[in-house]
Structures are given as C-alpha cells and as structure tokens.
Amino acid sequence: xxxxxxxxxxxxxxxxxxxxxxxxxxxxxxxxxxxxxxxxxxxxxxxxxxxxxxxxxxxxxxxxxxxxxxxxxxxxxxxxxxxxxxxxxxxxxxxxxxxxxxxxxxxxxxxxxxxxxxxxxxxxxxxxxxxxxxxxxx
Amino acid sequence: xxxxxxxxxxxxxxxxxxxxxxxxxxxxxxxxxxxxxxxxxxxxxxxxxxxxxxxxxxxxxxxxxxxxxxxxxxxxxxxxxxxxxxxxxxxxxxxxxxxxxxxxxxxxxxxxxxxxxxxxxxxxxxxxxxxxxxxxxx
Numbered sequence: 001x002x003x004x005x006x007x008x009x010x011x012x013x014x015x016x017x018x019x020x021x022x023x024x025x026x027x028x029x030x031x032x033x034x035x036x037x038x039x040x041x042x043x044x045x046x047x048x049x050x051x052x053x054x055x056x057x058x059x060x061x062x063x064x065x066x067x068x069x070x071x072x073x074x075x076x077x078x079x080x081x082x083x084x085x086x087x088x089x090x091x092x093x094x095x096x097x098x099x100x101x102x103x104x105x106x107x108x109x110x111x112x113x114x115x116x117x118x119x120x121x122x123x124x125x126x127x128x129x130x131x132x133x134x135x136x137x138x
Numbered sequence: 139x140x141x142x143x144x145x146x147x148x149x150x151x152x153x154x155x156x157x158x159x160x161x162x163x164x165x166x167x168x169x170x171x172x173x174x175x176x177x178x179x180x181x182x183x184x185x186x187x188x189x190x191x192x193x194x195x196x197x198x199x200x201x202x203x204x205x206x207x208x209x210x211x212x213x214x215x216x217x218x219x220x221x222x223x224x225x226x227x228x229x230x231x232x233x234x235x236x237x238x239x240x241x242x243x244x245x246x247x248x249x250x251x252x253x254x255x256x257x258x259x260x261x262x263x264x265x266x267x268x269x270x271x272x273x274x275x276x
Contacts (some may be wrong), residue, residue, distance in 0.1 A: 019254055024264055024271040035187055037175050044182040046231075049173055049238040061264070061271055093184075093276060095259040096252050100187040102260045114234050116157055121233040122240050126162055126199070133162040133199055138231060 008058045012098060019096050027099040028054060033069060034099050038113075041090035041104040047113040048121045050077075052101065064089050066103055084109030146196045150236065157234050165237040166192060171207060172237050176251075179228035179242040185251040186259045188215075190239065202227050204241055222247030 012018055012025040026034050033051040040047055052060065056067040056076055066087035070077040080086035087105035094101055107113060114121040124135040150156055150163040164172050171189040178185055190198065194205040194214055204225035208215040218224035225243035232239055245251060252259040262273040 022273045024273055035173055037184060037187060039184065046175060046177065046240050049175060049233060061266055092264040093260040094262055094264055094273065095187060096254050096256075096261070097259075100259075101264075102184050116234050118234075121238075122231040123234070124232055126230040126232055126239075128199055135160045135162055135232065 008054050015097075018098050024094065025098055026054070026057060026094070026101075027097060029099070031071075033071075034101055036066075036068065036101045036103060038066065038087065038103045038105055041106050045120055046122050047105070047107070047119070050079075057101070060089060060092070060103075066105060080107075080109060083112070085112050087113075146192050153235075156236050162232065163236055164192070164195060164232070164239075165235060167237070169209075171209075172239055174204075174206065174239045174241060176204065176225065176241045176243055179244050183258055184260050185243070185245070185257070188217075195239070198227060198230070198241075204243060218245075218247060221250070223250050225251075 010023055010025050012027050013021065017023065018025065028034055032053045036050050036052050038047045038050065039045060050068040051071060053069040056069050059067040066079045066089060068077045068079060086108040087103070088108065089103050089105055091104040092101060112119050123138055125138045127134050127136045148161060148163050150165050151159065155161065156163065166172055170191045174188050174190050176185045176188065177183060188206040189209060191207040194207045197205040204217045204227060206215045206217060224246040225241070226246065227241050227243055229242040230239060250257050261276055263276045265272050265274045
C-alpha cells in the first residue's frame, strides 16, 4: 500500500461528522480497506463487490475509472486494464458510517465484469424451495 | 458465534465447485463473516451493506427475513426487530467465489433502512467537481 496515500484522506471524525458531514473520511478497516459495491449505471444491476484501499480510492477519484485492491493478488487493480472491461464511474456514493462505497459505472469492452465471463458476479440464486439451500443459475 | 452453526454449511471446495457448483459453501472470512449487499426488490435501490455469519445466514434462509451480524454490537441482528423495518427476502444471490451475498428485500414498517432515518444508507454522493472530494446529499 502506498504510504503517502494512506494519508490522502482526513481521519474520521465524530459520529455526527461521519454521518452528516461533507468531508470524505473513509473508515478503512484493519487491512486498510473499505468495501465497494459496483452496479451498472444504466440497468442498476449489481455487478460485483470488491475492496479499495486509500490508493485505489484516490486513483478512482483522480481518473474517473474504477481501481480496486486485489486481496488475492495483493496489488492495485485497474479493473479492465487487461480485459478492456474498464469501468467509468458515473456516480460514487458512500454510506452512513463511511466504510462502504457504491460505484455506478458504465462498463467498456464486451460489457462483462466477472472473471468467469459473466456480466455480473452474482449469476446464481440461492434456492430453498425444497427446504434445503442450493444454487441455481439466475 | 453459534458453534454448531459454523458447520451449517459444507466447507468450500475447488475453484470450479465454488464458481460453477450448485452447493452453497460460503467462504466466511477470518472473522467468520461474509459481506451482504441488500437492495430494494421493487426499485433496485442499494439500501445497505452489512455482514452475516453462519448463524445469521442460516436464520435468514430458515425465516425468509434478513438476519445480520452486528460487528459493532457483536451480536446477531434481526433487522427490524425493534424498528419494525423487517426485511423480507424476495431473492438471495451469491457471487462467483461465494464470499458475498446479495439480498433483494421488501422492507416493512416505514420502509426505512438506515439508522439515521433515511431509506438507504447511501444518501451522499462523492462530488469531485471542484477537483477535491466532498460529500453532498444525493
């Protein structure tokens, strides 16, 4: 993680500042991450859930494209840099206690998002019709 | 966390099983949690991001209502039990690597979700029009 970037954002203030304030003070967890939910700006479909550290959030704000932190690879992840599935940020929101972000994006390339080739990572429903949970294609 | 509940779900299998299988094998993190994204089933609006442990997931599947794990209170959290804002699950999805859930819900009571009184926890946009990030009411 970029040492200088960890100080890119002011430290979180009081509960009132967090919830009602106008200053972006993300509450990064012990691993330096916030959760990021990404939806399709046009359809509203949930595409993926990922994580951002201070550096990826700063780069997302600077470039207008989604940068995440890949926990599996332990590196900054410019989504679409190799696949062409660049995510252009149409709107970014933050939640009440500033530990989760919501990106509404337009996806370039073939419009996909999931590494399995699907448009969304959430391609399976949890079915409980037989009283037992199983996964079915959505 | 309910010790017996941690064995409610089979252990995650291979990458192929996780991504293409029909067995629900959530990948709980080191704290025993998966991320849960909750949207309004009718409008598609993102309402909240929370966490579930095995017990809350099992209770959600059993009851058809959203149960989370409150990290701040360290306890099982039947959403709406005190506020009346019960979330009835219309559909549950899981992501490719089974470490994130998506609930589409109908909200009872006054239809709210956020503890600040708003309908959604994501009531502020991150604005960068002046080249500096600030938060504005959405």
